[in-house]
Amino acid sequence: MFVGYKxxxxxxxxxxxxxxxxxxxxVTTGVRIGPFTFEASGGMEKAGWTYSSxxxxxxxxxxxxxxxxIGVAISELPQGGANLFLTRSEPQARKGVCYRFAGRExxxxxxxxSEEECGxxxxxxxxxxxxxxxxxxxxxxxxxxxxxLHGDPVLTNGIGxxxxxxxxxxxxxxGIFAQxxxxxxxxTEYVITGEYDDHPMPFRYTxxxxxxxxxxxxxxxxxxxxxxxxx
Amino acid sequence: MNGTVVAKKKIHSSTSTxxxxxxxxxxxxxxxxxxHTERIHAEPTHLEQAEEAVSLFRTNALQRRxxxxxxxxxQLRDQGLAAGVDQKPWSLLYKALTDSIGADPKTFQLIYxxxxxxxxTQQVGFIGAAQYNFCAAVPQWxxxxxxxxxxxxxxxxxxxxxxxxxxxxxxxxxRVQISQAADKLTLxxxxxxxxxNQAVSAYNDSVTNNDPPFDKWLGTPPGKGxxxxxxxxxxxxxxxQQNYNNLVDQANTPGxxxxxxxxxxxxxxxxLTDPGLSGxxxxxxxxASDNPSSWVDRIKAGQGPAGATMGFTSRDASYDYSNTWAxxxxxxxxxxxxxxxxxxxxSITEFESDQELEVSIEFEAIDQIQIQPxxxxxxxxxxxKANGPFKKGYSAYGGDGT
Numbered sequence: 001m002f003v004g005y006k007x008x009x010x011x012x013x014x015x016x017x018x019x020x021x022x023x024x025x026x027v028t029t030g031v032r033i034g035p036f037t038f039e040a041s042g043g044m045e046k047a048g049w050t051y052s053s054x055x056x057x058x059x060x061x062x063x064x065x066x067x068x069x070i071g072v073a074i075s076e077l078p079q080g081g082a083n084l085f086l087t088r089s090e091p092q093a094r095k096g097v098c099y100r101f102a103g104r105e106x107x108x109x110x111x112x113x114s115e116e117e118c119g120x121x122x123x124x125x126x127x128x129x130x131x132x133x134x135x136x137x138x139x140x141x142x143x144x145x146x147x148x149l150h151g152d153p154v155l156t157n158g159i160g161x162x163x164x165x166x167x168x169x170x171x172x173x174x175g176i177f178a179q180x181x182x183x184x185x186x187x188t189e190y191v192i193t194g195e196y197d198d199h200p201m202p203f204r205y206t207x208x209x210x211x212x213x214x215x216x217x218x219x220x221x222x223x224x225x226x227x228x229x230x231x
Numbered sequence: 232m233n234g235t236v237v238a239k240k241k242i243h244s245s246t247s248t249x250x251x252x253x254x255x256x257x258x259x260x261x262x263x264x265x266x267h268t269e270r271i272h273a274e275p276t277h278l279e280q281a282e283e284a285v286s287l288f289r290t291n292a293l294q295r296r297x298x299x300x301x302x303x304x305x306q307l308r309d310q311g312l313a314a315g316v317d318q319k320p321w322s323l324l325y326k327a328l329t330d331s332i333g334a335d336p337k338t339f340q341l342i343y344x345x346x347x348x349x350x351x352t353q354q355v356g357f358i359g360a361a362q363y364n365f366c367a368a369v370p371q372w373x374x375x376x377x378x379x380x381x382x383x384x385x386x387x388x389x390x391x392x393x394x395x396x397x398x399x400x401x402x403x404x405x406r407v408q409i410s411q412a413a414d415k416l417t418l419x420x421x422x423x424x425x426x427x428n429q430a431v432s433a434y435n436d437s438v439t440n441n442d443p444p445f446d447k448w449l450g451t452p453p454g455k456g457x458x459x460x461x462x463x464x465x466x467x468x469x470x471x472q473q474n475y476n477n478l479v480d481q482a483n484t485p486g487x488x489x490x491x492x493x494x495x496x497x498x499x500x501x502x503l504t505d506p507g508l509s510g511x512x513x514x515x516x517x518x519a520s521d522n523p524s525s526w527v528d529r530i531k532a533g534q535g536p537a538g539a540t541m542g543f544t545s546r547d548a549s550y551d552y553s554n555t556w557a558x559x560x561x562x563x564x565x566x567x568x569x570x571x572x573x574x575x576x577x578s579i580t581e582f583e584s585d586q587e588l589e590v591s592i593e594f595e596a597i598d599q600i601q602i603q604p605x606x607x608x609x610x611x612x613x614x615x616k617a618n619g620p621f622k623k624g625y626s627a628y629g630g631d632g633t
Contacts (some may be wrong), residue, residue: 001599001600001602002332002339002597002598002599002600003348003474003523003538003597003598003599004335004594004596004597004598005526005527005530005594005595005596005597005602005615006594006595006596007592007593007594007595008592008593008594009590009592009597010590010591010592010593011582011589011591012587012588012589012590013581013585013587013588014586014587014588015584016581017581017582017587019589020242020581020616021570021579021581021582024572024579025570027572027573028570028571028572029571029572029574030570030571030576030578031569032345032568032569032570032571033322033324033568033590033592034321034324034341034343034567035341035342035343035344035346035347035565035568036592037345038250064347066347066349066522066523067347067348067349067526067527068345068346068347068348068366069342069346069348070328070332070341070348070597071328071334071339071340071341071342072339072340072342072370073335073338073339073340073599074333074338074339074370074556074557075338096537097537098335099540110414111331111537111539111540112330112331112332112333112539127537128537133446140310141478149577162283178567179489187618192371205519231245
């Protein structure tokens with residue numbers, strides 16, 4: 001879930017809204033914007049809330065010390081238990097805050113950007129939002145062979161990417177499943193073998209197909225919380 | 232299940248996750264042949280179950296789900312036209328939030344009403360009712376969701392899921408016994424659900440904004456009577472479940488008996504700490520990766536997570552929810568702009584119609600906190616059986632699976 005602390009609002013309005021709302025603002029003890037509640041404990045003046053007739057703005061920081069729950073990340077079939085960090089989604093670049101100078105110093109150039117985007121903006125340092133995202137490592141593989149438990153292989157001499165979270169395989173994307181060639185079947189178990197590009201090491205995993213498509217199909221480990229044998 | 236359906240299944244569990252047990256494809260409500268290897272073993276175990284008891288929990292969950300989808304569709308159709316004045320800023324805020332905090336619309340749900348993260352730190356083996364309710368309540372199927380602490384509980388949905396998985400066996404006598412035990416269990420569960428729903432209905436009549444949360448309310452004087460009944464019915468359900476599990480132990484569906492045993496393992500359960508709930512049975516535990524007081528302390532010490540700023544203007548076009556994980560959003564029942572004057576919340580009508588409005592919200596710190604079920608929940612087993620085989624009459628995508 002996402003949580004936030006000490007929200008501040010700034011609202012700029014039209015002239016007519018400003019003058020109409022001002023009287024209420026002067027005596028308010030709280031404002032709600034959607035699901036966020038901004039408390040002005042002891043009244044807006046004591047809470048340090050301000051307004052500006054020239055700019056037609058209202059500003060205030062919540063006096064509440066309690067964090068608020070903003071939202072949740074939905075998992076349709078939550079992982080639970082030991083394989084908590086396994087993810088079935090495409091790995092995403094983490095988002096964070098981009099600073100002009102190293103060591104989180106200087107102006108904030110942008111928020112909600114990935115580290116690469118920050119670099120391209122000229123920022124020298126970057127800090128992620130949140131701290132618990134799994135570190136997904138992708139390794140490229142070749143000589144990929146996808147073999148059903150019975151019958152002929154559906155892929156030979158293929159290439160692919162394997163996503164790992166720590167030692168655990170998370171997702172295999174491989175191909176090329178060309179036109180007029182067989183496709184794997186979703187839900188069926190296969191044995192995938194091949195070799196890593198960066199180290200000439202063979203691998204072997206038992207996986208289950210989740211996406212059968214051309215040119216690339218996807219597989220997840222069939223027994224996800226067990227360490228697979230790796231010759 | 233056919234390829235398209237499974238291909239569309241999205242399982243996102245980036246860092247903090249909350250469970251939506253309904254499987255995702257709402258178009259598929261009928262059972263379809265499953266191209267699953269286990270299917271072959273399970274096929275002969277179906278009995279004629281003409282007068283099998285029907286689970287009230289599942290029926291209700293399905294109805295709620297269909298009602299939500301109905302609303303959702305209506306709202307999509309009306310988008311831009313009949314959508315209430317108040318719906319647009321919610322969609323703008325949703326977009327602003329996902330843009331600024333890096334939350335992915337493919338997983339993010341903005342929740343209302345205002346919910347504080349004020350879960351007190353508990354000793355091992357204890358959990359506060361607020362934390363339990365928040366973690367265990369199944370979120371609405373909606374990009375902007377109404378959190379209701381008295382909603383469907385995820386652990387009950389999980390139990391129901393386990394109970395509709397076919398326990399395969401070659402012994403015809405055992406099959407009959409399992410079928411009878413399942414009927415008794417369903418009837419006991421229905422009794423429980425009836426009492427529970429009465430409590431929920433009384434709760435919703437008297438409590439707004441989840442204050443106090445449902446389980447905490449059961450410990451207060453108005454909820455006490457319901458608590459007594461819920462405990463009593465719960466004991467009957469536990470007994471029936473135990474009888475059923477004992478029979479399933481003798482069957483040979485891979486993993487099912489283990490999953491049932493794991494779910495009933497009280498090591499993974501916690502006692503609710505709130506006064507008034509001392510007699511309440513232990514609940515399935517949920518843990519959070521951080522607690523509010525130390526989180527706030529770190530921020531004050533300058534070691535907290537980064538903040539975020541988000542903003543929108545009334546001139547922005549409404550955000551299209553169709554790209555979100557839920558594919559839409561149910562009409563929101565809460566007024567967007569409110570001001571508290573003399574202790575009363577009232578809507579700020581000036582802002583609703585103001586075409587020059589610009590709003591910016593900055594959080595000093597924003598973070599993602601991971602919440603997860605303790606090992607009573609067996610994620611691997613659910614995934615392996617997400618497409619069944621289920622007992623006759625149940626399908627994966629009717630809202631009647633988990």
